[in-house]
Amino acid sequence: MENNDLTAYIDAFFEGNLSEEEKASFVTKRETDPVFDLEVKAHQKLKETVQKQELKHQLMQFEEQFIPDKTSLIDGYLEQSLSDELLAYVENKLREDEGFQEEIEAQKFIIASIKRNALQKRLQHFEEENTSIPEEEKKEAVKEVKFIPFTPKTISLAASVVIIVFISIFFLSNPDQEAEVISSYKVQVEQKNEGLGFAGDEQQDIIIEVIEDGKHSFHYKMNKEKLQIYVEQGRNIGNVSVVYDATSSPAYMILINGKQYYIALSDKVIPLP
Amino acid sequence: MVHQQYQNSVAVLLSDLSINKESAWSYLYTNYQSMIVNLVKKNGGDEEAGKEVFQNVIIDLHHNIERGKVREDSNLKNYLYTLAYNQWRVKIRNSKGKNDTLEHDNSLIDESISFDEEQYELFDDMTAILQQLGEKCQDLINSKYSKIKMSMAEIAEQLGFMNARSATSQLNKCMEKARKEAVKVLQSKEV
Numbered sequence: 001m002e003n004n005d006l007t008a009y010i011d012a013f014f015e016g017n018l019s020e021e022e023k024a025s026f027v028t029k030r031e032t033d034p035v036f037d038l039e040v041k042a043h044q045k046l047k048e049t050v051q052k053q054e055l056k057h058q059l060m061q062f063e064e065q066f067i068p069d070k071t072s073l074i075d076g077y078l079e080q081s082l083s084d085e086l087l088a089y090v091e092n093k094l095r096e097d098e099g100f101q102e103e104i105e106a107q108k109f110i111i112a113s114i115k116r117n118a119l120q121k122r123l124q125h126f127e128e129e130n131t132s133i134p135e136e137e138k139k140e141a142v143k144e145v146k147f148i149p150f151t152p153k154t155i156s157l158a159a160s161v162v163i164i165v166f167i168s169i170f171f172l173s174n175p176d177q178e179a180e181v182i183s184s185y186k187v188q189v190e191q192k193n194e195g196l197g198f199a200g201d202e203q204q205d206i207i208i209e210v211i212e213d214g215k216h217s218f219h220y221k222m223n224k225e226k227l228q229i230y231v232e233q234g235r236n237i238g239n240v241s242v243v244y245d246a247t248s249s250p251a252y253m254i255l256i257n258g259k260q261y262y263i264a265l266s267d268k269v270i271p272l273p
Numbered sequence: 274m275v276h277q278q279y280q281n282s283v284a285v286l287l288s289d290l291s292i293n294k295e296s297a298w299s300y301l302y303t304n305y306q307s308m309i310v311n312l313v314k315k316n317g318g319d320e321e322a323g324k325e326v327f328q329n330v331i332i333d334l335h336h337n338i339e340r341g342k343v344r345e346d347s348n349l350k351n352y353l354y355t356l357a358y359n360q361w362r363v364k365i366r367n368s369k370g371k372n373d374t375l376e377h378d379n380s381l382i383d384e385s386i387s388f389d390e391e392q393y394e395l396f397d398d399m400t401a402i403l404q405q406l407g408e409k410c411q412d413l414i415n416s417k418y419s420k421i422k423m424s425m426a427e428i429a430e431q432l433g434f435m436n437a438r439s440a441t442s443q444l445n446k447c448m449e450k451a452r453k454e455a456v457k458v459l460q461s462k463e464v
Contacts, residue, residue: 007448008441011417042455043448049399050418052332055293059328062298084275089303096307097314 010043074107179213182236192245208240220254221269227254230269276300284345290331291338301331305350309357316361316375326364330356333393342387354381359388367394391462402454410447417444 012018013026030037067073067089076082077090093100186207207226213219216230231237243253250264261272279286279300289297309330310323318326333356337343343352358377366372403411409432416428423431429440 005441005445006452007445038456038459039452042452042459045395045399045459046403046414046448046451046455047418049396049403050415051420052336052396053400053403054415054419055332055335056328058293059298059331062295063302063324063328066295066299066302085299085303088275089306092304093307096311099314100307 006039007043010040014044070103071107074104075111077104078108078111179211179215179230181209182212182231183210184208185239187240187242190241190243192243192248206242208242210237210240216269218272219269220263220272221267222252222263222265223267224265228269229256229272276303283347283349286349287338287343287345290335293335298331301353302327305353308350308354312354312357312375312377313361316373316377317365318361326357326360329360329396333360348383351381351383352386354378355383355386356388358382359390360393363390363393395458395462398458399455402451402458405454406447406451409443410450413440413444413447414451 009026013023018026030040067086068076073082073086073090076086082090094104184207186205188204189206206224209226209228211228211230212233212235213230214233217232217235219230221228221230227240227242229237229240237256241255243255245251245253248262250262252263252265254261254263256272263273276296276299279289279297286297286300290301306324306327309327310320313323313326314320330353334343334353354377358375362372362375365375403414406414412432413428416423416432417425425437425441425444429435429437432440434440434443
């Protein structure tokens with residue numbers, strides 16, 4: 001063996017390819033030459049490392065094949081689809097690793113959220129489909145619309161409807177117009193407690209109107225010039241007298257058919273008290 | 274029950290591990306990987322570091338089985354835990370520069386298990402030396418010293434050398450370079 005191919009020489013010794021004489025020479029050289037011995041040790045360490053790396057590579061390949069990634073592993077565990085070996089692996093991991101339980105819970109929560117959101121979207125889609133008019137129906141509705149020219153008959157019918165509606169609205173919003181004044185006269189307002197000197201409260205005359213009204217019965221409306229008394233149809237009242245008392249509230253007292261009614265000014269039709 | 278044969282007999286397990294039987298590896302991964310990953314995670318490492326320690330523990334176990342250093346009545350759980358504890362302790366010490374006490378379960382530590390710290394460190398050193406070689410050298414060295422034995426003629430054909438002599442010459446050059454660095458490491462450690 002050539003000495004310059006030390007690698008082959010060392011390999012040949014350890015592979016058993018040297019003759020007995022060469023083997024003995026090799027052993028003697030190691031014992032007497034520390035540099036050679038160190039070379040042999042270094043050679044063997046490198047060789048050992050190659051074999052350890054090879055084993056490590058095999059283990060990594062095995063691990064990759066045997067244990068799925070964590071997400072798939074947790075999915076399999078939650079779906080109860082793991083092999084007996086992997087189930088035992090997960091159970092051991094749960095015993096040893098507190099964080100793994102939390103990861104399982106987190107993944108469970110994420111899956112539940114995804115399912116809930118998916119269901120929500122399906123429900124929204126379902127609602128939209130069942131509450132809106134389908135596009136086809138919309139298109140059909142548009143197709144059915146036809147332009148019909150107005151004839152004199154339709155114009156007069158429409159005009160009649162408009163007039164009726166207008167009159168109804170007008171009379172409903174002006175009930176007084178429907179009423180009829182059945183008597184109107186002027187009376188002097190009697191002043192009470194004149195001597196107390198309420199300046200400006202003096203009132204001399206007021207117009208009395210008795211109105212027959214189908215809607216109001218014994219109602220009144222009053223300002224300083226006019227007192228309107230609403231009575232039901234077919235009922236009349238005798239003359240009305242009016243007394244003003246500045247110290248009283250309400251300040252007016254009216255007398256109708258011998259009965260006193262204390263009232264205040266009002267621009268709305270309200271019942272006699 | 275899975276792996277029944279290994280639960281009943283450590284000898285069967287050791288025998289299967291010595292021939293790299295995958296069912297034996299699957300037994301180790303199923304029952305002990307989490308324990309070791311957890312030890313590493315509790316002491317500053319992450320899941321990946323824990324998995325790597327576990328691989329190195331199996332390599333050590335394999336190495337010790339080959340040398341007849343593992344007794345058949347060994348408590349395998351304690352054996353693996355002790356190897357992992359020592360490996361991670363050395364790793365932490367070398368990276369931090371101080372000898373921290375690890376948080377661990379002392380009941381799982383077996384003081385009778387020998388841990389050759391120097392040999393463990395040498396593995397990292399030698400790995401680094403081999404990784405510094407060119408790709409062609411690495412392929413050649415890996416092919417030559419793999420457990421799967423190939424002749425130099427087969428290696429030459431597989432790696433595209435003219436002939437076995439040419440491959441052998443190239444292997445020698447690569448190994449001389451690697452050995453030179455490895456000798457320096459061994460001298461520094463006074464091995």
